[in-house]
Amino acid sequence: MTAAAVHAEGVTKRFGPTLALDGVRLTVEAGESHALVGRNGAGKSTLVSVLTGLHRPDAGRVTFNGEPAPAFGDTAAWQTKIACVYQKSMVVPDLTVAENLFLNRYSLNSSDGGRVIRWRALRTRARELLAEYGVEVDPAARAKDLSVEQRQFVEIARALSFGARLIVLDEPTAQLDAAGIDRLFARLRELQAQGVAFLFISHHLQEVYDLCSTVTVYRDARHVLTAPVAGLPKGDLVAAMTGETGETGSGAARRRPPGALTPTGEPVLRTEGLALHGGFAPVDLAVRPGEVLGLAGATASGNTALGEALVGLRKPTAGTITVRGRTVRPGSVPDALAAGIGYVPEDRHRQGLVLGRSVAENATLTVADQLGPWGTVLPSRTRRFANRMIAALDIKTSGPDQPVSGLSGGNQQKVVIARALARDPSALVAIRPTAGVDVKSKEALLGVVRAVADGGSAAVIVSDELDDLRVCDRVLAFFHGQIIAEFGSGWTDRELVAAMEGLT
Structure with missing residues (x-):
């Protein structure tokens, strides 16, 4: 054998x-x-x-x-x-196919000890290699093309x-x-x-x-x-x-066709015919006061792209986004912020924090216009504002002047949420809000999202983590750029995972 x-x-x-x-x-x-x-x-x-x-x-x-x-x-x-x-x-995008195939091996089988790169021979070897495995690509083409x-x-x-x-x-x-x-x-x-x-x-x-x-x-x-x-x-x-072998919790969720659920109240956040690059189907969403909506999906399912479009990081190819009836300019982060959309990014280190700055500076980045007259920023007002956020979110820190890099992962994420909530947003969009934090911090962070909705705003959680989605009133499952299922709050792990994995 x-x-x-x-x-x-x-x-x-x-x-x-x-x-x-x-x-x-x-x-x-x-x-x-x-x-x-x-x-x-x-x-x-x-x-x-x-x-x-x-x-x-x-x-x-x-x-x-x-x-x-x-x-x-x-x-x-x-x-x-x-x-x-x-x-x-x-x-390597700027190298040719042949150069990528033999990267660091350009002088392979060279008779001169590898001192000279024979480009014609390199392309010939590349063409033979590609033909051997049935790959129809021009060896001279740039990889980026x-x-x-x-x-x-x-x-x-x-x-x-x-x-x-x-x-x-x-x-x-x-x-x-x-x-x-x-x-x-x-x-x-x-x-x-x-x-x-x-x-x-x-x-x-x-x-x-x-x-x-x-x-x-x-x-x-x-x-x-x-x-x-x-x-x-x-x-x-x-x-x-x-790990589920049968029905759990309060019973299996009944799958509903998209749009079948109608919570009461005029929508706070709405999309109509929102379409994105990459073949995603147009999306109609309506998130009402007091509601937490989950956008569930695995890698490249479209849920993250939709979340980023809501906050202005991606420009839709068609459709509209409105917050309390105000139309948000497509692809504009400042306009989304001004319209009342708060944002918790997926990667707090790359997108959410200035690690060399203090807790106060990070928490007040979105409200600099409120921290002093005529465009100035008063340190005393910055610290007062930050202290209110530290108390409200129970951020474990030595004080507002502590560098945010010295906090634990969970407390760093609370600072990111503090910044998102600083302008008292009408809608909060959080992409994988508990990534890389411990269980206790997860509960606290999701509790904050829930509290935002309970205060009369709308919240959207974009995630493939089941624990993130349990706090949601509704969950939409995305697969290959389309909403393929909608669940109420009683879903089971098996049903939601099956939907996210395309097993409908």
């Missing part, structure tokens, strides 16, 4: 007090497409880091084709075993040129349309016939059934299930991912 392309057994990995992998296992056979699925935090990314040599496991063993994994740090040896094609392309699909094929061809016969595909369809997905899958099947194995990671479970023969499920850093895809009911797969 042919040895497995990769076999991992008893793999454990800790990062400080966090147990990221707890004795997990995985076997991918030669020529197989094997899916690895699980909710966020299940351990998928950590396992990929171990399998590709980026992290050394604390325990366990990994073999490739029956041989022990290369020594940790031996990059060249790892490249001959496995490669990963990430959702974000790793090609290729489609997403073509860049993926170039990365796969590059990995195979090192001798690797195991490719990890991390959310490979996130930026592809239906036709592109079909072409990608057709090419992957051709490569499987040549003995290439694929470890397929995707939030879109229907694609697991379309492409893969075997699926492995991780949950909470542990191995839960490995089974043939053909004999595994979709409901059982979702149950393995969520």
